[in-house]
Amino acid sequence: MALSLNTPATTLAAGPARAGTRAWIALAVLMLPVLLISVDNTVLSFAIPSISLALVPSATELLWIIDIYPLVLAALLVPMGSLADRFGRRRLLLIGSTGFALVSALAAFAPSAMALIGYRALLGIFGAMLMPSTLSLIRNLFVHHDQRRTAIAIWAACFSGGAALGPIVGGFLLEHFWWGAVFLLSVPVLIPLLVLAPIFVPASKDPAPGRIDPLGIALSLGAMVPAIYGIKEIAQTGLTFVNAAFIVAGLALGVVFVRRQLGRPDPMLDVRLFRNPVFSGGVMANLLSIFSLVGFLYFITQHLQLVVGLSPTAAAFVLVPGLVISIVTGLLAASLAKFFRPSHLVAGGLLLNAAGFLIVWLNADGSVAGTIAAFAVLGAGVGIAETISNDLILSAAPPAKAGAASAISETAYEVGSVLGTAILGSVLAAAYRMNVAVPAGLSASDSHTAGQTLGGAIDVAAGLPAAQGQALLASARHAFDSGSGLVALVGVVLMLGAAIMCLRALRPLPADK
Numbered sequence: 001m002a003l004s005l006n007t008p009a010t011t012l013a014a015g016p017a018r019a020g021t022r023a024w025i026a027l028a029v030l031m032l033p034v035l036l037i038s039v040d041n042t043v044l045s046f047a048i049p050s051i052s053l054a055l056v057p058s059a060t061e062l063l064w065i066i067d068i069y070p071l072v073l074a075a076l077l078v079p080m081g082s083l084a085d086r087f088g089r090r091r092l093l094l095i096g097s098t099g100f101a102l103v104s105a106l107a108a109f110a111p112s113a114m115a116l117i118g119y120r121a122l123l124g125i126f127g128a129m130l131m132p133s134t135l136s137l138i139r140n141l142f143v144h145h146d147q148r149r150t151a152i153a154i155w156a157a158c159f160s161g162g163a164a165l166g167p168i169v170g171g172f173l174l175e176h177f178w179w180g181a182v183f184l185l186s187v188p189v190l191i192p193l194l195v196l197a198p199i200f201v202p203a204s205k206d207p208a209p210g211r212i213d214p215l216g217i218a219l220s221l222g223a224m225v226p227a228i229y230g231i232k233e234i235a236q237t238g239l240t241f242v243n244a245a246f247i248v249a250g251l252a253l254g255v256v257f258v259r260r261q262l263g264r265p266d267p268m269l270d271v272r273l274f275r276n277p278v279f280s281g282g283v284m285a286n287l288l289s290i291f292s293l294v295g296f297l298y299f300i301t302q303h304l305q306l307v308v309g310l311s312p313t314a315a316a317f318v319l320v321p322g323l324v325i326s327i328v329t330g331l332l333a334a335s336l337a338k339f340f341r342p343s344h345l346v347a348g349g350l351l352l353n354a355a356g357f358l359i360v361w362l363n364a365d366g367s368v369a370g371t372i373a374a375f376a377v378l379g380a381g382v383g384i385a386e387t388i389s390n391d392l393i394l395s396a397a398p399p400a401k402a403g404a405a406s407a408i409s410e411t412a413y414e415v416g417s418v419l420g421t422a423i424l425g426s427v428l429a430a431a432y433r434m435n436v437a438v439p440a441g442l443s444a445s446d447s448h449t450a451g452q453t454l455g456g457a458i459d460v461a462a463g464l465p466a467a468q469g470q471a472l473l474a475s476a477r478h479a480f481d482s483g484s485g486l487v488a489l490v491g492v493v494l495m496l497g498a499a500i501m502c503l504r505a506l507r508p509l510p511a512d513k
Contacts, residue, residue, distance in 0.1 A: 023141045026200045027151055030137055031158045032193040033097060033130040036186050038162030043170035043182040048298075049305045050179035050312075052455030057113035059429050059452040060233075063421065064117050066298070067228070070417040072124025073131070075224035077411040079217040080128040081136065082268045086212070089133040089140075090203045094194060096129025101190040108180035135409060139394050140204045146334075149391050153334040156387045157327040168320065171313035216260055216268045223254035224415075231422050269408070281505025282392035283412045285346045288498040289385040290416035292353040292491055295424035296360075296378055299484050303366055306454050307477045310368075318368055322375030329383030337388060343506035345388050350499040352381025357491035366481050392506070424487045429453070431483030437475040439468050454480045 044066060052062060084092040100123060107119035138155060142148040173181040227250025233243040261267035274280045297319075304315035329349075336345060356378025363370030393409040429452070436457065438450050446463075449456035450472060457476035461469035 018144045018147055022200065026141055026202065027138065027154065029193060029196045029200050030134045031155070032189055033093065034134055034155060034158045035162040036100070036189045037127060037131060038159040039169070039185055039189070043185060047170065047174060047179050047182050047312075048302060049455055050174055051113075051116070052453060053459055054179055055110075055113045055116065056449065056456065056459060059433075059456075061113045061117065062453060062455075063425055063429075065113060065120060066421050066425075068117050069120040069124045069127065070415075071224065071228055072121050073127045074411050074415045074417075075221045076125060076128035076217075077131065078220055078269045078408065081408075083212070084129075084133050084136060088203055089137050090197060090201050092129045093133035093137075093201070094197060096126045096133070097190045097193050097197075099126035100130065101187050104183045104186040108183040110180065131413075135390070135394065137201060137204065141202070145395070148394070149334045149337065149387075152391050152394065153331050153387045156330040156383065156390060159386070168313070168316050171311070171316040174312040211266060213260075213264070213268045216257065216264075219253055219257035219260065220268075223250050223257050226250035226253070228419075228422055231419075231426065273408070277505040278392055281343075281346075281502050282389040283408060284505070285350065285385050285389040285498065285502050286393065286409060287412040287416040287419075288494065289349065289353065289382050289389065290413050291420040291423075292350075292357070292378060292495055293382045293420070294417045295420035295487070295491060296356065296375065298421050298425050299428050299480075299487055300360075300371060300375065302454060303481065303484060304368070304371065306458060307366060307480060308368060318372055319375050321372055322377075322379035324379075325376050326379035326383040329380045330387045331383075333384045333387035336384070337391075341506070342388050342392060343503050346385050346502045346506060347499040349381040349383070349385030349388070350495050350502060352384070353378050354381075354492050354495035354499065356381065357488045357495065360488040361485055361492065364485070366484070424490065427490055428480075428483040428487050431486050432476075432479045435475075435479035435482050437471075437479075439464070439472055450476065 048062070048066070051057070051065065057065060080092065080096075103119055103122045103126060107116060107123065110116035110119055135152075135155065138151050139148065142151045169185065170182045173185075226246040230243045230246030230250065233240075233246070258271050261269050261271045274283070300319075301315060304310045304318055305312060308315075310318070333345060356374045356376075359370060359374035359377060363374065390409050393412075432454065433451055436451055438447050442450070442460070442464075446460045450460040451457075454476050457472055461472045461476075463469075464472065
């Protein structure tokens with residue numbers, strides 16, 4: 001745009017306009033669905049033992065109860081981000097909020113493991129409408145870089161805050177009510193959102209949206225679901241032709257999806273963004289940081305409740321220091337970015353994640369103090385890496401395409417969540433099955449149940465004679481903790497590799513002086 005000779009010098013130097021009070025109120029409203037998603041993730045982690053005992057799922061079903069939600073959500077984030085850009089981000093946010101609340105109420109009364117898996121899949125569909133809308137609206141509300149980084153830090157801190165609130169409130173509910181009560185937490189969170197969002201959150205969308213791509217949506221789903229399913233099944237039944245075929249099919253459909261997006265003038269996902277090493281490095285840092293957090297929570301919550309014997313509430317308070325530290329470091333990351341390069345901050349966060357896993361491995365006796373220390377260190381790393389990586393991803397996209405960029409960031413988050421549970425959880429399950437000693441003389445059904453999960457072994461031991469039950473419990477808990485040590489070593493190696501990758505990919509970026 002040409003500038004008039006009469007344009008004041010202050011206007012030329014002003015840069016992007018700073019947001020006012022109304023934008024910060026809108027940010028507070030947008031934090032409600034973020035709070036909901038993060039509470040839902042950690043509440044379920046603490047409800048796993050109760051669900052395992054109440055519904056007696058198989059090891060595969062237990063993993064699907066956890067993973068089907070982020071899997072469906074991750075597969076639909078890019079399509080939903082594109083739809084939000086086209087039809088309106090606030091509109092999709094309100095539709096997703098309503099559906100999420102209704103399905104959560106149904107999930108609370110699921111009569112079986114398969115029914116719960118189905119409801120969790122529906123929650124993934126509506127959750128996919130929520131998350132791209134929040135980040136994309138933040139991108140359009142805050143165009144000034146410093147304010148946007150602060151807003152993203154608050155967004156990331158709200159994730160950690162919800163993670164801290166979820167176990168405490170969920171632990172109370174699990175001690176006083178049935179496991180389904182944890183799903184009802186979404187209702188009081190979403191009601192104020194539905195009332196306040198139309199008032200304070202401005203409507204926005206892409207002024208020149210691309211066409212809807214039904215085949216692209218189908219390919220996105222086809223790429224994600226078979227690949228993750230194959231990973232899960234390899235851990236459960238070993239490497240078979242069928243399991244390998246699922247992974248190959250998913251990867252093949254992923255290639256077709258990418259080629260289709262490259263050939264379209266208005267792609268649903270602009271995969272050319274990944275040619276930028278800063279953008280792709282930010283996405284990978286986001287994915288691997290959440291991978292470490294979710295994978296850690298998957299086994300440590302079971303250890304605290306089923307091995308140490310803590311109540312859900314007591315186990316939740318063990319993790320609160322680490323979650324609080326994650327909030328603090330996430331907020332500090334915006335200030336630290338003025339003095340340190342993004343590559344150093346992100347790599348430092350991932351190295352802290354590696355240190356957290358290393359503490360778990362060194363804490364051979366599984367003491368509560370060691371667990372607190374491990375999660376505190378890991379929480380610090382997640383807070384830093386998440387804030388900086390999300391800012392890098394959003395900064396690379398123009399405001400009109402904020403929904404698509406936000407969807408990529410959220411897809412990385414959810415894929416990391418899926419892989420954290422699928423890979424580390426599957427390593428844990430395989431190690432447990434190899435090391436547990438099931439007593440002779442049990443029925444085929446009880447032998448299978450006890451040999452699959454620690455929760456199943458506890459359930460079977462309750463019906464055995466005292467001596468036999470104690471022997472099964474001792475073996476099962478030892479097998480579980482042996483698997484936890486192996487998982488910790490895998491986490492150390494992966495986080496070290498991730499830190500090296502980010503140092504190389506993000507090296508060109510200077511600090512914000």
